[in-house]
Amino acid sequence: MLRLRAIMASGAAAAALVVSSGAVSAHGTTGADSPAPGGRYPAQMVRALGDSLGISDASAARRLDSQARQQSVLATLRSSGVDPRGAFFDDGRLTVNVTDASTAREVEAAGLVARIARHSAGELDAVKEALDKAAKRELPTGVQGWGVDPVKNKVVVRVRDTATAADREFLNKAASYGAAVAVQDSEGKAVSMAGTVYPGSRMDYGNHYCSVGYGARDSSGRQVLVTAGHCVENLPDLYYDGSHFAKGTTTRFHHGRDSVDMGLASVDAGTTIAPQVGTWGNGGNIAVRGSRRAPVGSDVCKSGATSGWTCGSIKAYDYSVTYTDPGQPATLVTDLGLSDACDLGGDSGGPWISGNQGQGLTSGGLTDNRCNGVYGQGTSYFQPLDDALRYYGLSLNTA
Template structure:
């Protein structure tokens, strides 16, 4: 399927998000001076700024959402057929079949039986089929679960007939997106120089079942399986696999093998904004959950998760399975770590719109939107258990 060249691959770039240190060297820990002691969670300050809450109020608000997210995970483990979830304030709404509605309600969550992620994902596929030869004018397409529709962004020069055809489809919402082109900045940086010639960001470190030290990153960062150096030019690993293939239908996940003398440190660096945050696990937090990312170009920017299973285009490479967030990114942020409520790893920066102007360390004030590769999907695909703090 050929979509219009529309979104920036904010990568082949760097963001120094999760720390990588030589084996045996001193690395940041929650007790170190570089780690914020009064901000127990990475999203506390964001909620304080966004909502005008005190620190105590923000912490209570996030604790409520964290508790409900944990309740949802418990229900899934019990076999409840969860098919999408989203927050309305602090109320967690869960898409489920009618047979599971009572169990969801008894757990203090709100069941929704009329709208589901899988239903909207199927409709998104039909939108692309319906666009046919005009699909080059489709910028992005994917589920808007809270509204129960599929959102479609069309280029400004899209044929009027295409807009009319898509407008006529039930549960499809059509808007016009920015005129976008692909972009790849080369930004020197601290962590992950690719040899030859470009830079990218470390994602989340972990281990394979055989104990091998590896790192999950954006697939386009390791296309070509490059040697990987740190900012000082020291070899720290090799790209060993990618599902991103330029010009082909792709998934933006990849794997780096970490050299045996080095070790991944599961702490997200907020780029001088508010310290380091220990990773306590991984999750696909519900839509509407707060989320922040670290990036080399824009630093610490925050927003909310807005969608899963989005299909986007990077210069003729159609990438599926991405999540969308109202988090600002620019060229240079690719691979940066997204961390969410509960200090849970969410994903790695994949891309975003060209022309975004995020500033530096602007939190939620940056605006715009971006796409990330969910870390859960990448870890499951590669059989990686991500490293966490104790």
Template sequence: MHPPLTRLAVALALVASAVAVPATALASEGGAPVSALYAQAMTRDLGVDATQVEARLAVELKAAKTEEKLSQSLGSSYGGAWFDESASTLVVGITDAKQAARVAAAGATPKLVKHSVARLSASKNALDRAPRPAASDITSWYVDPATNSVVVTARPGADNAVKDFIAASGADRTTVKVEQATASYHTTIDSFPATEWAIYGGSALLLPNGSCSSGFAVWRASDGVFGMTTAGHCGTVNTPATFRIVNGPLTEQGTFRNSMFPGSGDMAFVSHDSYQFEGTGFVLQQVLDYTGRAIPVDGLQEAAVGASICHSGISTGFRCGRITARNVTVNYVEGPVTGLTQTSACGDFGDSGGPYLAGTQAQGTVSGGDRGCSSGGRITFFQPIRPVLQAYGLNLMTRFGPMPG
């Protein structure tokens, strides 16, 4: 038998180095080459020319950094931001026209809006505190910067339920926009046996009654425990789990050390029980692209609404879409979950807990969605990574070493 660290190194060696597209533009923004499969997935799912993937990701990464700075500097006049794909630029909402010059100087496009993000968030938070509506009537609610509103999605025929929900919340009705939901949303844990893959982001995490996907490698300095993130609905605290290795009989045992679902997150930390991080080195974080290669993780810069994003999981492999909303409350049958991010990528049962990437930047882990890819599903939700790291005192493992949240 290999000692724990050697076994982990053997598993890492099973995935060949990524075939990368040219990376001059991406590298200039602090990114890294992505695999050929990443480019192919964006071409398949988003219609992006494979030769333009590097440039597209570089522009989106730059937009994310600009949004982060402007959201702080604009203060109470900040009205949210989103990436306009057609113009390949970041659009920033402002409630004060005098701030337009500041936005333009940062390289973004200013747009005068009625409501600040603070005002929209107050309405959204009021909805979160209201008595929970039936999941069969109202499926989600979130702040949408592009329409400068709080969007409530509801099933056909639920007009009265929507009216009562908004009234009971006390939310500012002038900020709320109601849209028709195309499907109900469910978590994506799989109750069927999983295929053997590696201990990477996107690989199988076997559970007593089903399977999910592993998310991001993390380390907790306070107790020296190494492990992976995943979705909270995959297991409760002390639930045993098994990590599967690439195309081989080796398995590694794990335990759910922390878990939350439903409520203010769909998050969990699963320890890798036979390996202790001793501070003398670090494990390289990689995500399976499902061609036998892996994608490095370099950081956790949050991507903008409208930016492209991809996830890895045991059921659908590697799938891409765009971020369509942040801070979404999803009204699952098990209960509402706040703080999720919505995307247009499809997913399926077994993808729960799998990692979402924007280029080589960690974004979060799959929570749930609508119909599966084969059934025309085009909505998935993910738990952002930063709240997980902060809640459980974890450091994200990157190829440069541990990174705090």
């Protein structure tokens, strides 16, 4: 089942999530940001990446350097007309899907890998948009999610059952696009991240909790919290460590309606949302330097009040999900990121980061996710941070 990652109070998790006093972020840890060898990256991120890949810290830092360098090259190519939407990392090399030999030569001359693809990024985006429109007409609750997979060069549709007429109509629509669409069986459902635990968890509202996200400021300089929209659906008062610190002011998420999972809360005077991401005992806090979007295949980590610090890779953007939360009408949520980093209920709204660039806010994941340490694998969804900042006209707080 797919579910949002906010939580109602249920007990043991709350006690286990208490961190040392003095943390500013609602689920951060204390401690200064610690750079990796050469000062390029936080040491704990380099160690985590090295451990997950079975390589040395130095090799992990070189891998991050390589990803950053290749992303800069791709940005340069974009100015000359190369479409970056079909780019993805494959075994450390940034590969760009192109549809003609001339563009392939340009990409390869710049030092990246070019792949002649059957479908352009624009074509696949159009197919995905058509499926979104079909879902908005009648929600296919048996369809878990769908989005463009640049590695497969297809729109991938994941199905849990075909019990309703809407499910079958949606799949017939998907099949009409032929080789541009792949349909896969899938277990479980996607659900947004509002969970249930005892009061006293990291960011409480009523008898639910989420996780503190990123701080930003609006055009007037007012401080706001950028969070998952479902965490502030009813514009609640928000509490950190028992004290009021913010109040929901706007959201684009509404159960039973087509939604985007982003929202804002006004931050109380005298309260600061630190420009750092807590790692839950996996090293010091990570300083946030910006919000540049990382390509598909990039390494990414997230911090959440329930599962703590978990890492994986980005699998897709512009992903659509049908959330089926217990006691709520099914909800279509679009424009999400897809990852195999593990998340759990109560992680909603928490920050995602790649290197020192903020990537997003936890939205939801499969109900059968079983996070087992930093590298426990799962299926999770996040609201891209850059989209939220752009939509609300905000400037991210950076270190």
